[in-house]
Amino acid sequence: xxxxxxxxxxxxxxxxxxxxxxxxxxxxxxxxxxxxxxxxxxxxxxxxxxxxxxxxxxxxxxxxxxxxxxxxxxxxxxxxxxxxxxxxxxxxxxxxxxxxxxxxxxxxxxxxxxxxxxxxxxxxxxxxxxxxxxxxxxxxxxxxxxxxxxxxxxxxxxxxxxxxxxxxxxxxxxxxxxxxxxxxxxxxxxxxxxxxxxxxxxxxxxxxxxxxxxxxxxxxxxxxxxxxxxxxxxxxxxxxxxxxxxxxxxxxxxxxxxxxxxxxxxxxxxxxxxxxxxxxxxxxxxxxxxxxxxxxxxxxxxxxxxxxxxxxxxxxxxxxxxxxxxxxxxxxxxxxxxxxx
Amino acid sequence: xxxxxxxxxxxxxxxxxxxxxxxxxxxxxxxxxxxxxxxxxxxxxxxxxxxxxxxxxxxxxxxxxxxxxxxxxxxxxxxxxxxxxxxxxxxxxxxxxxxxxxxxxxxxxxxxxxxxxxxxxxxxxxxxxxxxxxxxxxxxxxxxxxxxxxxxxxxxxxxxxxxxxxxxxxxxxxxxxxxxxxxxxxxxxxxxxxxxxxxxxxxxxxxxxxxxxxxxxxxxxxxxxxxxxxxxxxxxxxxxxxxxxxxxxxxxxxxxxxxxxxxxxxxxxxxxxxxxxxxxxxxxxxxxxxxxxxxxxxxxxxxxxxxxxxxxxxxxxxxxxxxxxxxxxxxxxxxxxxxxx
DNA sequence: TTGTATGCGTTATCAG
DNA sequence: CTGATAACGCATACAA
Numbered sequence: 179x180x181x182x183x184x185x186x187x188x189x190x191x192x193x194x195x196x197x198x199x200x201x202x203x204x205x206x207x208x209x210x211x212x213x214x215x216x217x218x219x220x221x222x223x224x225x226x227x228x229x230x231x232x233x234x235x236x237x238x239x240x241x242x243x244x245x246x247x248x249x250x251x252x253x254x255x256x257x258x259x260x261x262x263x264x265x266x267x268x269x270x271x272x273x274x275x276x277x278x279x280x281x282x283x284x285x286x287x288x289x290x291x292x293x294x295x296x297x298x299x300x301x302x303x304x305x306x307x308x309x310x311x312x313x314x315x316x317x318x319x320x321x322x323x324x325x326x327x328x329x330x331x332x333x334x335x336x337x338x339x340x341x342x343x344x345x346x347x348x349x350x351x352x353x354x355x356x357x358x359x360x361x362x363x364x365x366x367x368x369x370x371x372x373x374x375x376x377x378x379x380x381x382x383x384x385x386x387x388x389x390x391x392x393x394x395x396x397x398x399x400x401x402x403x404x405x406x407x408x409x410x411x412x413x414x415x416x417x418x419x420x421x422x423x424x425x426x427x428x429x430x431x432x433x434x435x436x437x438x439x440x441x442x443x444x445x446x447x448x449x450x451x452x453x454x455x456x457x458x459x460x461x462x463x464x465x466x467x468x469x470x471x472x473x474x475x476x477x478x479x480x481x482x483x484x485x486x487x488x489x490x491x492x493x494x495x496x497x498x499x500x501x502x503x504x505x506x507x508x509x510x511x512x513x514x515x516x517x518x519x
Numbered sequence: 520x521x522x523x524x525x526x527x528x529x530x531x532x533x534x535x536x537x538x539x540x541x542x543x544x545x546x547x548x549x550x551x552x553x554x555x556x557x558x559x560x561x562x563x564x565x566x567x568x569x570x571x572x573x574x575x576x577x578x579x580x581x582x583x584x585x586x587x588x589x590x591x592x593x594x595x596x597x598x599x600x601x602x603x604x605x606x607x608x609x610x611x612x613x614x615x616x617x618x619x620x621x622x623x624x625x626x627x628x629x630x631x632x633x634x635x636x637x638x639x640x641x642x643x644x645x646x647x648x649x650x651x652x653x654x655x656x657x658x659x660x661x662x663x664x665x666x667x668x669x670x671x672x673x674x675x676x677x678x679x680x681x682x683x684x685x686x687x688x689x690x691x692x693x694x695x696x697x698x699x700x701x702x703x704x705x706x707x708x709x710x711x712x713x714x715x716x717x718x719x720x721x722x723x724x725x726x727x728x729x730x731x732x733x734x735x736x737x738x739x740x741x742x743x744x745x746x747x748x749x750x751x752x753x754x755x756x757x758x759x760x761x762x763x764x765x766x767x768x769x770x771x772x773x774x775x776x777x778x779x780x781x782x783x784x785x786x787x788x789x790x791x792x793x794x795x796x797x798x799x800x801x802x803x804x805x806x807x808x809x810x811x812x813x814x815x816x817x818x819x820x821x822x823x824x825x826x827x828x829x830x831x832x833x834x835x836x837x838x839x840x841x842x843x844x845x846x847x848x849x850x851x852x853x854x855x856x857x858x859x860x
Numbered sequence: 861t862t863g864t865a866t867g868c869g870t871t872a873t874c875a876g
Numbered sequence: 877c878t879g880a881t882a883a884c885g886c887a888t889a890c891a892a
Binding site: 185186187197198201202205229230232233234236237238 | 884885886887888
């Protein structure tokens with residue numbers, strides 16, 4: 179006894195009407211008499227009628243769902259962002275399909291292809307730290323798929339973008355450390371070519387200049403896997419913190435990278451912020467209590483997700499060709515949060 | 520210049536064949552000549568043909584997507600489980616739609632209704648800690664929607680379930696603490712009526728008996744919000760740890776609950792495991808380095824997710840009526856992991 | 861105001 | 877071996 183959903187046809191038959199009348203009545207068309215409308219709507223209600231989204235999609239060539247590509251959801255920044263994405267999407271009547279690249283280019287391409295193969299009306303993507311070739315995204319964009327780049331945007335691809343003011347964020351973070359007496363501040367990023375990292379590096383360098391601190395290229399390090407592999411971070415930190423002229427503070431440019439730094443410091447009995455100052459990007463609620471006086475920046479994950487989704491939904495339902503790009507850069511407050519020492 | 524996906528019809532026209540021939544060739548039907556088959560498949564490949572899942576769904580009354588309801592994705596157990604779910608679902612050709620209840624009953628009902636109305640083919644759910652009324656799920660099950668209960672199952676609802684051996688897990692955890700010299704072990708759960716908590720409580724009590732430790736009802740506490748609200752946990756811990764006869768160890772029965780305990784201890788300069796022993800459920804990779812010798816149990820999140828999904832996919836494609844329930848309880852290894860002190 | 865016919869992309873069932 | 881046609885559920889242009 180399988181559950182058979184009631185269709186417009188069933189209603190039409192039961193009420194001795196045509197399917198089109200029923201359809202129009204349910205859509206509250208002006209050309210239907212109030213009486214018929216009422217009869218249909220009441221009966222539909224009673225039978226718990228639900229329009230079949232698949233049939234709708236077939237007609238409109240829409241799936242009413244949007245795809246999301248992030249590096250991983252077990253990341254406080256992205257899981258918060260996803261909350262924002264979902265809340266907007268649901269209100270707009272969209273489902274959200276989340277995929278994870280695990281910082282792998284190959285995986286990202288697979289995910290994007292899968293989403294694009296008509297299971298999705300639009301895509302929100304934060305590229306993997308490994309991605310340097312963007313042809314899969316350019317292709318998609320050229321085919322007319324609405325895409326919003328999120329957080330980790332691609333500078334040289336013309337499309338819609340939502341990101342934070344990474345330059346100012348890194349600038350503020352560096353200034354903060356400098357003002358607290360740190361003289362040799364290191365910069366730890368994930369991927370050198372990632373736009374958000376480039377911007378942060380620029381902000382970092384500007385802050386060094388403004389606080390008259392020397393710029394030391396040895397203090398700039400990258401972990402391609404973005405902290406997904408602890409050992410990679412460990413190797414880099416070892417390299418960074420060896421010798422006599424080692425840094426006395428670090429700016430860590432990713433959620434997991436920050437976690438890994440803390441882990442490494444714990445393991446090696448390095449005290450934060452006494453031995454080493456540390457500021458981590460992203461919203462790690464753990465870091466607040468892990469190490470007193472560790473500062474954490476960028477709290478607007480939810481808003482960023484929500485904004486990106488609003489933009490995407492707008493793009494999807496927009497009648498204008500998607501090719502009329504409007505770059506939109508969102509600048510959320512970058513918060514330096516300090517806990518008491 | 521909107522992107523128009525290539526359809527079977529297009530291929531048929533281009534190759535001077537009928538749509539049915541093309542369809543059969545692509546499905547590798549035995550009644551098509553090798554030559555035609557090759558011609559069609561090659562052309563389809565070249566044109567990057569992708570079958571339209573919506574049209575497929577219309578025929579089969581399927582959406583090829585499954586819904587997931589968890590309390591939150593920013594939870595190491597669930598985000599790992601979701602990885603398992605997605606990997607199986609993806610291989611079986613299903614999309615995964617994730618929703619979060621945030622431990623709210625109301626939210627859970629909304630999510631379930633939403634998923635059901637958008638006609639996912641099946642649902643994997645881990646109920647919220649607030650949920651005590653299961654009519655929304657019973658209703659759905661009675662309508663024939665394949666449902667697999669995951670992790671936080673409902674004991675008195677007859678359907679398919681995948682969970683871990685919580686009784687043994689708690690038993691082992693408690694024994695571990697007892698064997699390490701702790702005498703007054705407290706039990707911290709989220710919701711009293713949650714089956715996994717009841718089972719863990721039973722295992723805890725049995726372990727107390729077996730290690731000849733007294734059972735003290737004051738040592739059993741609950742945080743309904745499952746750690747989502749730190750202050751709630753803090754209040755409970757304050758209550759638990761006051762007085763002279765306070766516990767010397769705690770079993771924390773949820774991911775965030777464990778985190779909150781650590782946060783509270785940090786704040787109050789309580790050393791783990793010297794002042795208080797602590798074992799937390801779920802897979803918190805952070806805890807490993809946060810506090811030496813903190814033990815963490817249940818590593819099988821990925822496998823559990825994968826198993827639940829396999830079961831669900833099987834249910835969906837099963838021709839038998841879904842009402843023939845088979846309870847399936849998965850018993851993953853419960854691991855007590857220790858880091859060096 | 862209502863009904864009829866058509867099409868969205870695909871597959872199954874007939875015919876040939 | 878291949879082709880024509882109906883059907884899935886819905887919306888809509890066109891007819892009445």
